[in-house]
Amino acid sequence: MTDTIRLDPADNVVTATRALEAGHAVEGTATRALIPSGHKIATQAIAQGDAVRKYAQLIGYASADIAAGEHVHTHNVAFRNTDQTYDFGTDLRPARPVEPAVFQGYRRENGQVGTRNYIAVVTSVNCSATAARMIAAHFTHERLAEYPNVDGVVAYVHGTGCGMAGDGDGFEALQRVMWGYARHPNHAAVLMVGLGCEMNQIDWLLDAYGLRHSETFQTMNIQSVAGLRRTVEAGIAKITDMLPHANRATREPCPTSALKVALQCGGSDAWSGITANPALGYATDLLVAQGGTGVLAETPEIYGAEHLLTRRAVSTDVGERLIGLIRWWEDYTARNKGSMDNNPSPGNKKGGLTTILEKSLGAAAKGGTTPLTGVYKYAEEVRAAGFTFMDSPGYDPASVTGQIAGGCTLVCFTTGRGSAFGSKPAPTIKIATNSEMYARMTEDMDINAGDILSGGVSVEEKGREIFEMFLDVASGRPSKSEAQGLGDYEFVPWQIGAVM
Template sequence: MKTVRLSSADNVVTAISQLAIGEEGASAAVPRGHKMATAAIAKGEAVRKYDQIIGYAADYIAVGDHVHTHNVEFRNVDTAYEFGTNLRPVTSREPATFQGYRRSNGKVGTRNYIAVLASVNCSATAARMIADHFTPERLADYPNVDGVAAFHHGTGCAMATNGEGFEALQRVMWGYARNPNVGGVLMAGLGCETNQIDWLVEAMGIEPGPLFQTMNIQDVGGIRKTVALGIKKVEAMLPLVNDTQREVCPASELTVALQCGGSDAWSGITANPALGFAVDMLVAQGGTGVLAETPEIYGAEHLLTARATDGAVGEKLIGLIKWWEDYTARNGGSMDNNPSPGNKKGGLTTILEKSLGAAAKGGTTPLTGVYKYAEPVTARGFTFMDSPGYDPASVTGQIASGCNIVVFTTGRGSAFGAKPSPSIKVATNTDMFKRMTEDMDVNAGRILTDGASVEDVGREIFKMILDVASGTPSKSEAQGLGDYEFVPWQIGAVM
């Protein structure tokens, strides 16, 4: 067979390989990963995949036709939501452990960084210069320190001091400062910016000390003096951060960011369901999975509300969906603007189809909490955090929320890393895995090419989570990725 059907209720199948006219009943050439109609679909009738609606026929679609953007249209979702109607019990498993860095507040890190945080774009160069000073040679005497990383961004000023944008940026700054993968923090500002360091310290109740230092370029007396002082401050932190050593910790201390990027038609068939199985294994250990990218669950949110532990959790998720519908409308966009050209080339036709595959990353356990962008995730189990679908901005929020490891599925092939949390890359198809083997950690394409089960690959992902959490470098880490993926979500007017 050269096609795969995901549900008996579907009126399309997906081509495992390129279909020529006549193959499998195709009336037109169907590219690999794209859909072919297996029943006549009248104009305006629903197109179904995963036993869910992924769009509507823009014109009559005959049996054997190629089904894609040329003959399928998008409509906003109009769903009657149910809460708590699909609550599956969490299956207990034998306790798993990893080697982590336990912090004084009880949290556990998978890495041990010193973070140099820029409060505003104006101090970005100073932050980068300070971090760049600490080469591997200069850190050789501190084997328990994974590095000195600069986190700089393009905002922090010309913004209102109240409202969603400012609050989100402050949550990100504080979230990175308290992420368990960070052992020491130096915050560097200019001095006159909107995002005042003193305000952040006061608002968050931070107590400056040996492992939390701040400074402003204007107060110190310029860039050169700021960089020199910053280097001295980090040098003083190094032996203190190095004193922390890895110890055996339960898998319940892992909070995993669930991401996908460069998605294709196989994302929802191989890698995402396999990651979902790994998340179920993690939740059974008492750990936490954090799904995000709100536009990329659009059209699948009803599947998540049915898993909400109560109505309040479900209503929070619906509130996010409505906010995004309004946000895109007032900016002249559509929720269907999300699928990228690469997504479409890979066979994804609408955001509804993309979302149904993306939601599979969350497994099957109850949805225990829904959070704002970069808000601390306090619930255990499977949770959701609001964010855009832009991977760097989304992961930035997840790390700020407390994620100490990232698992990132990709079909087209995405080069991604995000300090201070290591990123594991999961390929959806074997062709791309072989082409980008230096970047991919797991080949979920084996589900199609080698007869592996979703459960087999899910167990492989879970084992890799434990290994990478214990210090084994992921492939993105080994290639030095992660220094430029700190991208706080900019919401609101730039003034």
């Protein structure tokens, strides 16, 4: 492993692969101070106001004169809002046909295919959260022992549903989340629990989305049932009746084209865009070649890289939808007195990421190279196959909640600083960007992409390893976060708008 990595000949910085003392020789110059691992070094003088480039792309502007060999980071790099020229469909690289692969999944009556077989207790409002948790808690491993094909009973509770406008972005997003979880292919049965007087009425959801009561879909309100205790008792009885129906589901061979994978990153570092994210991008290309779907999200974390995605848009309309999301976020952050550069987080910066532009260029690599076939609202059903994008915040639990509501049956999550994230009903696969963190958090990380940097493994080899894990986990192999029981508290619908 070399001491530094140059990603493109056009770059005026390189990245240190280990901590480098002052005076260390680097590309014809020498470091002027200690450079932490993962941080950038100027390879030429950069005048104040000039562009700082990495990935052959703009990542910021020098806020002071930067000498060759100097540490390049937040102390001497400034962020500016992007001012891009957008091209559409100029970089279309369709996936090559491949031999079809299969996994062992659950075929549902509506034609969807699941990777897990849960029963869901979905709340309409925070006021019914305790009831939902009590109902789900009744169904212990011991009580579910006679239903071996049921993975569990999960309560999806949240902190909103009332004190909000009855229309607009926030209300519509919450309704899409509830509908998405109600019809998710990883759920064999669903019980919805409300209070009764909340703004987010369950009956409105049923009318809006055409949901009908059945043996495996039931609803109830605490006020109508007459109190918490009776609601919990009634809920337990309803799910007890659902269990035999859910247990009839069995795994069978299913085409990989049925998989929808949420592409996520969190706790990112400088290696995210060099190891794990490109490897996940290669796995995404393999998935798309099978007819499957990859769903990239976190709109603030493609800011500064969106022009690369519009070039891959299958139509001008798809590209314009993506730009529309970028403009909405610029306005959203401005009216809330924030900045698009509020992200990266302190941990991201400690890991070597300086601006959101740099972070976004690495994050976008998770989407691979195939055409962008669709752009969706938060929690909207993802209908197009191939590489797609969903609007969401960069906050991982809220973003993943939207992707799962959109139909994702697996989540793949890259991390450099480390993460203890997990999700239900779609299990999360976690990929470490560096070997040091992987060694510290082996119990949490499913795959180490750090050996791309330190072990001579190619991005393509690692990408194929990730793709094979897609199939294994989709077929029932527990991911490490799943085996540790994560996912019961990571359901976080994005709360948009005023709380009233």
